Amino acid sequence: LLSSAAQVETAFAASALPARAASFDVVVDATGSPTGLDLARSLCRPLGAVVLKSTCAAGADFNTAPFVVDELRVVGSRCGPFPPALELMAAGLDLTPLISATYPLEEAMAAVEKARTKGTLKVQIRVCSDEAAPELDTSS
Numbered sequence: 001l002l003s004s005a006a007q008v009e010t011a012f013a014a015s016a017l018p019a020r021a022a023s024f025d026v027v028v029d030a031t032g033s034p035t036g037l038d039l040a041r042s043l044c045r046p047l048g049a050v051v052l053k054s055t056c057a058a059g060a061d062f063n064t065a066p067f068v069v070d071e072l073r074v075v076g077s078r079c080g081p082f083p084p085a086l087e088l089m090a091a092g093l094d095l096t097p098l099i100s101a102t103y104p105l106e107e108a109m110a111a112v113e114k115a116r117t118k119g120t121l122k123v124q125i126r127v128c129s130d131e132a133a134p135e136l137d138t139s140s
Contacts, residue, residue, distance in 0.1 A: 034058040046070040
């Protein structure tokens with residue numbers, strides 16, 4: 001969860017409510033569940049954005065009123081066929097030219113700003129330091 005008031009703040013959903021209700025500018029939901037989507041909505045401030053990183057089949061009972069009343073933006077994330085993409089990467093397809101910039105998690109707001117600039121393709125946010133990053137097997 002990112003909050004402009006605190007520059008960058010992260011929180012796990014279990015510890016975010018009720019004290020942090022409606023306090024985040026951007027909330028990312030990767031649960032794929034109606035409950036997760038409702039939680040993301042309740043954490044997002046009015047005029048904020050809920051980013052869906054997974055598909056959620058909420059069904060006919062889905063209540064859109066809170067999204068409309070709070071004027072929330074819902075941003076989808078394109079999904080695609082992963083197996084062919086992974087096969088191409090395993091065969092040596094270099095995707096690093098598509099990454100315009102890399103930021104540590106502590107600079108997530110700067111990463112978001114960079115992603116908004118014209119000409120930026122992809123911005124990567126590192127969650128761990130290089131020392132803590134898993135070793136990649138580049139021998140094949």
